[in-house]
Amino acid sequence: MPGIARIAPCLWFDDQAEQAVELYLSVFPNSRITGTARYGEAGREFHGKTPGSVMTVAFELDGQPFTALNGGPVFRFNEAISLQVFCDSQAELDHYWDTLSEGGDPQARQCGWLKDRFGVSWQVVPTVLADMLEGGDSPRGQRVMAALLQMQKLDIATLQRACEG
Template sequence: MPAIQRITPCLWFDDQAEEAANFYTVIFPNSRIVHISRYGEAGKEVHGKPPGSVMVVAFELDGQAFTALNGGPVFQFNEAISLQIDCQSQEEVDHYWVTLSEGGDEKAQQCGWLKDKYGLSWQVVPRVLIEMLSDPDYEKSQRVFQAMLGMKKIEIAELERAYAG
């Protein structure tokens, strides 16, 4: 029996929850929309949303549960939280970087971080970067760190060259 996920990130959108969930589920494998809840008449004086409009979208990205809420323009995403993608290859890095950054904020791209068209921050990280940065050889790890600082999208071949010296 699979373990139950006890913590589910809830992403607050103005009114793009369904659009964003559909966008994300196309990008990641093993992803789907699970359920869509809609606003009714109850609480209309508080939420101000038309009855029948999307309230909450439950969805999964690569098996990880998420909730997207159409809560209005009160809150915006910022870089204080990001979603990190563990990538096995340069092909995965390229795929996630290209698809998630399309229409996003190019000024927010640095060291594997990007901001998508909804304002959500992502870290597209090849596993080998973490391994190299964790190397007990201080000089190797610092060369990798310095190389990473000059990148927007992480390039594994450049990291490997820096690691080798």
């Protein structure tokens, strides 16, 4: 299966797949649409979509393959699955957080998690966080966790200060 990723997320939207992909492509570098499939007459009694309307958009975000599906209102996103964005700097973290959270659910923002305007959950976290939390039951890990729990958008400098004690 050359050229096809073994595992790739499929995101089920009601009918906003194209709009979501447009947003995500504008946020992440090295991103592109790799294909679009449209509904036909076959199966219309099940999907109820107009022939010719977009069924799926295959795309890549910074090289990671995804599919966005216009599957109708049957399923909704929830926090049981989220997409993680690892950031090397506060500027990078601010960019992803601010852009992805715009128009999203302000009540769903805690500890680096957010929901975008389409209901997709994201975790925007610094790459150093895993090291800071290593040995979570250690005094250092407890200080970092206590600081983390007070934040919506993560602040790397504050987490670093907590890590150092």
